[in-house]
Amino acid sequence: MRNPSSQPPPLHGEGELETVDLTPPLRAGEGVGGRGFSASINPLAWLFWFVGVACVPVVSRNPFYLALSLLVVLVVYLSLPRASGAARAWRLFALVGSTLALLSVGFNVLTVHVGDKVFATLPEALPIVGGKLTWNAFVYGALSALAIATLLLAAAAFNTAVRQGDVIRLMPDSFAGLGIAGSIAMTMVPQTIAAGRDIYDAQRSRGHRFRGLRDARSLIVPLLGSGLERAVTMSEALEARGFGASAAAAEQAATRRWPLLGAVGMLTLSLLAIASGRLALGLVCMTGAVILALTLAPRRNRRTRFRALDWNTASLAVAGAGVGVAVVFGSLLTLTGTTLSYDPFPRLAPPPFEPLAGGAILLLLAPIFWTQP
Amino acid sequence: MSCSAGWRRKRLSVKSTVSRGGAWRLAAALLILCLTLLAGILPVGAQRPNGAGIVIRFGDGSVIYAYVQFEEETLTSEDLLYRSGLAVTIAPYSGLGAGVCSINGEGCPSDNCFCQSYTTPAFFWHFYANDGGWRELLRGVSNRDVGDGDIDGWSWTAGESGLPEVTIDEIALMNGVDRNPPAPPTETPTPEPTSTSTLAPTNTPLPTATQPAPTPTTPGEPTATVTPPAPPTASPTPTSGVGQVGLTASPTRETSPTATSPRAATPSAPTPTLTLIASATTLAVLVQPDGTAVPLEVIQTEEGSSVTNLMLFGGLVAVAAGAGVFVWARGRRAA
Numbered sequence: 001m002r003n004p005s006s007q008p009p010p011l012h013g014e015g016e017l018e019t020v021d022l023t024p025p026l027r028a029g030e031g032v033g034g035r036g037f038s039a040s041i042n043p044l045a046w047l048f049w050f051v052g053v054a055c056v057p058v059v060s061r062n063p064f065y066l067a068l069s070l071l072v073v074l075v076v077y078l079s080l081p082r083a084s085g086a087a088r089a090w091r092l093f094a095l096v097g098s099t100l101a102l103l104s105v106g107f108n109v110l111t112v113h114v115g116d117k118v119f120a121t122l123p124e125a126l127p128i129v130g131g132k133l134t135w136n137a138f139v140y141g142a143l144s145a146l147a148i149a150t151l152l153l154a155a156a157a158f159n160t161a162v163r164q165g166d167v168i169r170l171m172p173d174s175f176a177g178l179g180i181a182g183s184i185a186m187t188m189v190p191q192t193i194a195a196g197r198d199i200y201d202a203q204r205s206r207g208h209r210f211r212g213l214r215d216a217r218s219l220i221v222p223l224l225g226s227g228l229e230r231a232v233t234m235s236e237a238l239e240a241r242g243f244g245a246s247a248a249a250a251e252q253a254a255t256r257r258w259p260l261l262g263a264v265g266m267l268t269l270s271l272l273a274i275a276s277g278r279l280a281l282g283l284v285c286m287t288g289a290v291i292l293a294l295t296l297a298p299r300r301n302r303r304t305r306f307r308a309l310d311w312n313t314a315s316l317a318v319a320g321a322g323v324g325v326a327v328v329f330g331s332l333l334t335l336t337g338t339t340l341s342y343d344p345f346p347r348l349a350p351p352p353f354e355p356l357a358g359g360a361i362l363l364l365l366a367p368i369f370w371t372q373p
Numbered sequence: 374m375s376c377s378a379g380w381r382r383k384r385l386s387v388k389s390t391v392s393r394g395g396a397w398r399l400a401a402a403l404l405i406l407c408l409t410l411l412a413g414i415l416p417v418g419a420q421r422p423n424g425a426g427i428v429i430r431f432g433d434g435s436v437i438y439a440y441v442q443f444e445e446e447t448l449t450s451e452d453l454l455y456r457s458g459l460a461v462t463i464a465p466y467s468g469l470g471a472g473v474c475s476i477n478g479e480g481c482p483s484d485n486c487f488c489q490s491y492t493t494p495a496f497f498w499h500f501y502a503n504d505g506g507w508r509e510l511l512r513g514v515s516n517r518d519v520g521d522g523d524i525d526g527w528s529w530t531a532g533e534s535g536l537p538e539v540t541i542d543e544i545a546l547m548n549g550v551d552r553n554p555p556a557p558p559t560e561t562p563t564p565e566p567t568s569t570s571t572l573a574p575t576n577t578p579l580p581t582a583t584q585p586a587p588t589p590t591t592p593g594e595p596t597a598t599v600t601p602p603a604p605p606t607a608s609p610t611p612t613s614g615v616g617q618v619g620l621t622a623s624p625t626r627e628t629s630p631t632a633t634s635p636r637a638a639t640p641s642a643p644t645p646t647l648t649l650i651a652s653a654t655t656l657a658v659l660v661q662p663d664g665t666a667v668p669l670e671v672i673q674t675e676e677g678s679s680v681t682n683l684m685l686f687g688g689l690v691a692v693a694a695g696a697g698v699f700v701w702a703r704g705r706r707a708a
Contacts, residue, residue: 064686068693075697078704114465114515116455137465276492343483346455346463353682358689365696373704 045315052322057147089190101145108141263292321363423521426544439657470513494531501526
């Protein structure tokens with residue numbers, strides 16, 4: 001049996017790449033080269049696909065589009081192999097998140113007493129929940145739950161299909177450190193779930209039975225211990241690879257300090273502009289700040305690639321689907337404004353449906369033709 | 374023995390007292406029943422439905438006067454806005470109640486209800502109640518109850534309300550409802566196709582036009598009845614519809630009064646000519662900054678999706694479900 005707490009995070013380098021791989025080692029059946037089942041679709045194409053999926057719940061609260069996107073993401077998720085530990089952890093994460101999202105429906109119904117379709121009334125004497133209960137609040141809560149479930153399932157599918165190391169390699173050199181930190185933060189919950197599952201299996205194989213809260217001690221204590229041990233191992237690995245320190249970078253940073261300060265100033269200006277309602281000016285300033293930061297930030301680590309991204313037909317199709325959805329939804333949002341929006345307040349009315357947007361969502365089914373469960 | 378006779382006498386006495394009291398009670402109950410039946414038989418026209426007004430001042434100075442009739446004792450200001458038929462966007466806020474984000478397109482979306490209040494000057498929809506003068510309310514629209522004769526005020530402003538002083542009777546009159554009919558009509562006024570009235574350009578806050586008589590309408594349906602403009606002596610019958618705005622007039626009727634709006638009631642203001650073409654779907658009266666009054670039509674609510682679009686949606690769902698079946702079958706083959 002594998003001891004989850006004794007696994008140091010495997011490191012691998014490509015050229016001068018100084019990147020920490022945060023995922024468990026490959027298991028049997030996951031293929032070679034770190035991509036395995038989705039070897040024909042490169043990570044950047046998956047990233048575009050994820051952006052396309054995320055566009056729908058972020059931009060729209062229309063139940064037609066949300067339901068369609070959830071169905072599409074579910075089909076893509078089912079087309080991926082879900083036997084690995086990371087995939088199982090993300091599945092549990094998505095399930096827990098979706099359950100919490102469903103609970104928010106009831107919370108919304110009980111606390112929001114606005115709308116024209118009333119189905120019950122609680123006594124006003126009851127604090128917070130007292131008042132009329134409306135279908136409007138129910139629909140709003142259900143739509144929010146649908147959007148959250150779609151995003152979580154899309155994240156589960158993306159992380160099942162792509163390894164974290166591959167995602168970090170997509171980051172620009174200047175933000176490699178940020179990418180590693182973000183990756184560590186993102187994988188904390190799934191890794192903890194996976195470790196908890198392994199400890200649970202190990203204890204049961206020793207004959208331990210979990211019958212109540214008192215028995216949870218034999219699960220929680222090793223889980224905390226393994227988490228601390230993993231954190232120490234991670235920090236040692238990062239230190240050994242010179243994470244966060246470079247002699248050459250100090251010289252670079254001194255020469256590029258003022259442009260970076262300019263970028264920070266532009267970012268502040270953009271936030272002020274957005275807060276004051278000048279969205280266009282804010283977006284322009286933010287774009288300028290990002291470009292400045294990307295081009296002028298000191299590059300602590302120069303990275304090269306041993307394997308370039310393979311833009312084959314599958315990758316092009318999947319990336320094109322994601323970009324297509326983003327373009328269609330962005331265009332509809334800009335040109336029409338109201339086609340995508342749906343608000344059940346103050347009146348509960350049937351939502352509109354634009355076939356172009358619905359057809360674009362179906363493009364996101366593209367990965368299923370190149371994945372093998 | 375004597376004890377038994379005494380008990381029997383006492384019992385008879387009690388019985389007679391009960392029967393006499395029961396007869397009185399029965400008579401009283403019958404009287405109440407008769408009065409109730411009589412009250413039910415009495416013509417409905419003698420009763421006037423409750424009515425409340427809404428005065429809405431927009432950023433460009435135009436003002437909407439809406440009059441909403443209802444049969445409940447009270448209703449919330451939120452319901453009053455809903456029933457006015459105006460396009461209202463409302464966002465819920467715990468504690469203070471719901472906030473009004475936009476009215477008839479002016480304002481903010483519901484997900485950023487006070488979007489123009491973060492700068493100076495800070496604009497948002499201020500909420501007022503008229504109890505002899507406009508008084509700002511620091512609570513949500515869902516936390517105020519309005520009854521017969523109350524007026525709610527809304528102003529898109531960053532400072533003073535700018536709301537005109539107006540009474541509920543004047544608002545009702547502007548919408549063609551007379552809240553104080555002098556007496557039941559004894560004869561049917563002769564219908565006339567047009568009615569022209571002239572409003573004197575005085576400082577009076579409201580047009581003093583001779584309003585056409587409102588039409589009795591049935592609850593729940595916009596009236597299409599030709600309303601005879603009543604002579605000054607004729608008393609109108611108020612609208613008895615629930616949630617109907619009181620301006621009920623013929624689609625073809627045309628009144629051409631010269632109106633002076635509350636905002637334009639200054640001596641230097643030119644005398645605007647008001648051509649009011651009221652229709653059966655008229656919602657409220659909008660008085661523009663130049664004094665021109667136009668009736669607002671009922672806002673056509675969005676019908677949602679057409680049947681074709683719904684069928685297309687069903688087709689797209691079927692395609693996605695088919696893809697799911699394809700994936701499932703492939704997985705079974707691989708297993």
